[in-house]
Amino acid sequence: MNLYQSLGYLVLGSRLRRMSETFLAEINRIYQNEGIEFEASWFPVFYLLSKNESLSIKELSEQTEVSHPAASQLITNLKNKNIVETSVCTDDGRRQLVQFTLKGKAILNQILPIWEAINNSMTELAESDATAMQLLPAISAMENIFRSSDFANSVSGKLNPVSHE
Incomplete structure (x- = not known):
């Protein structure tokens, strides 16, 4: 067991960020290998625009759950x-x-067939391990938990008050 695994929830964010960075680097390498000018960070906007003729920056921001300034900067x-x-x-x-x-x-x-290949490959990888099959449902569950709870206050409530005498 490596350091990250042994620390459990204390390094959850670091592990998720590391996994995300590794995954996105692999995805970007796929586009590069195919000679396509595309970055994985553009995916949400491309996907939404592939399903809609046009969207406002506010709609893009809301649907991708990023701030309006971040969406505006990407656009x-x-x-x-x-x-x-x-x-x-x-109209407005x-x-x-x-x-x-x-x-x-x-x-x-150019990228639509790549998205399909990525999805198929990831499904095959996940299906090769019963625990990996639980990844997406587990991420969704944690996202829902964080949306419906006040984690910072929960942690604060578990701390012993420090006396300042």
Whole structure:
């Protein structure tokens, strides 16, 4: 058992971050090996725009559960690469709608088969181990627990009050 495994929940965040970084590096390597200009961090926006002709930055922010400034920064990055473009919403001039450019649509067509291959490969890997099959349900359960509880206050309540005499 390595250090991370032996420390249990004390290093949960570090282990999840390490696993995420490793996974995303592998995904980015797949795109690079296929000669496709795409970064794994763009996935949520690409996926949502693949299912919707256009979305506002606010809608993208809400659906990806990231802050509006973070979503806006990603959209600006994709605009600078000529992958998406924005237009003013005809119903509400304050809203900017995001949609793919022709280049963005071309990239989407290149990556759709890769998404399917990634999903199939990950399913095969997970199905090879009964415990691994529980990963996605366990992550969902923990996300729900964190949404419905006040973890910081729970920990604070378990600490002994320090007397300042």
